[in-house]
Amino acid sequence: MCDTMVALGSATKDGSVIFAKNSDRQPNEPHLLIRIPRKRHPKGAQVKCTYITIDQVEETYDVLLLKPSWMWGAEMGANEWGLNIGNEAVFTKVKQGPPSLLGMDLVRLALERCRTSLEAVQLITGLLAKHGQGGNCGYERRFYYHNSFLIADRSSAWVLETAGPFWAAKEVKDVYAISNRLSIGRDYDLAHPHLVDYAISRKWCRSEEDFHFARCYTNELITAFAGAAQRENACSLRLQQAKGSITVETMLEILRSHEPKLEQNPFAKPSVRSVCMHGGGLVGDHATGSYVAHLTDELDTYWLTGSSTPCISVFKPYWLTENDILFSEDQEEEALQFWLLREKLHRLVLEHKVADLEGYRREAAQLEQEFLALAAAARAGGGEPAQLEAIMKQAWQRERELVESTVERSRSNPGTIQGSLWFRYYWRRQSKRLGL
DSSP, X not given: OEEEEEEOTXXXXXXXXXXXXXXXXXXXXXXXEEEEOOEEOOTTOEXXXXXXXXXXXXXXXXXEEEEEXXXXXXXXXXXXXXXXXXXXXXXXXXXXXXXXXXXXXXHHHHHHHOSSHHHHHHHHHHHHHHHOBOSOOOSSSOOOOEEEEEEEOSSOEEEEEEETTEEEEEEOSSEEEEOSSOOOOSOOSEEOTTHHHHHHHTTSOSSSTTOOHHHHHBOHHHHHHTTHHHHHHHHHHHXXXXXXXXXXXXXXXXXTOOOGGGSXXXXXXXXXXXXXXXXXXXXXOEEEEEEEEEEOSSOOEEEEOOSSOXXXXXXXXEOOOSSOOSBOGGGHHHHHHHHHHHHHXXXXXXXXXXXXXXXXXXXXXXXXXXXXXXXXXXXXXXXXXXXXXXXXXXXHHHHXXXXXXXXXXXXXXXXXXXXXXXXXXXXXXXXXXXXX
């Protein structure tokens, strides 16, 4: 379960492109921040994805990946050309295929191989035709789905939605939000050559005139339980309201938003209908990682939490500089410990052991505002690499100090998980399994 959004230059305050996503997965599934440099590969090389091995290309680009710890692919990320991609689970009437490429594998492959949003659409659909999509996507349970993608570069964006081998794609005009449901109807710009014929053959529609991609291909029952309509509508409404003045702060606000019944106390109830998804229900997942990309011709700035639960997390600035502060593929254990430290804080909040939660949130908000101001100043000053690296080092260190001090002060405090009997059992079991 996820939510992904984009606002093009016609809709943003400064004419930039702003892309954002929450990755909603099982709450114990670590979400890692990984940087992989540009690489050359020998002729005939192959690459092992999550389940299958495919042909490698001669050169792969420098990429930032936000990925589930056990997968080869990524939920979202960017590359050196300013290309950004996020994927969504969608539930369709098309039968699941055998293990092949996951949606997350397709995200990474496109980031490693493409420069523009349209190029990424063409690559992903080509890989679907050649290899198909399929395989278990669950961490501690079996979970199968097809995928949709929001794909943006510094000047354009596309939404690509799939159902098995079939797909439709639509160019974004100003703003767009996708969630865990098909959203394209008749207004697609590109499509699988047999998209309509297959729907007619299955009696999902009577004719080409009657065809509507989302209506024909959606599995209505599973999609309804996913709460996708409520989250997608919440994101779209906020983007429409702010059109022409959308900023990074607008996206941060949306990623942290809850459905009204949770705003007062989001740590005692689950909510599959909140953009900031909180686990603990019979269905639904938890927001395990969050991301905003601010794309301009001069400088691309990324805002990363490296943690679950964006409503209590600090978004930190990141730039693709040569002297990197993030983790390589050989440092996955360090990346895991980074996520786990912040997850300790989340579980202490759930147990109501953080005595002054509002005080922590005020301090976190103040830090984030300082980081936003520093990033704006750096962008105005031309974004010299040494300056960017100094800002990153300072910002990430100060956030770590805040998290560490809050965890240390809170771990021995009295407290207990609130909410229903099932909610309390769910989170006690999750924390025990995670070793917290």
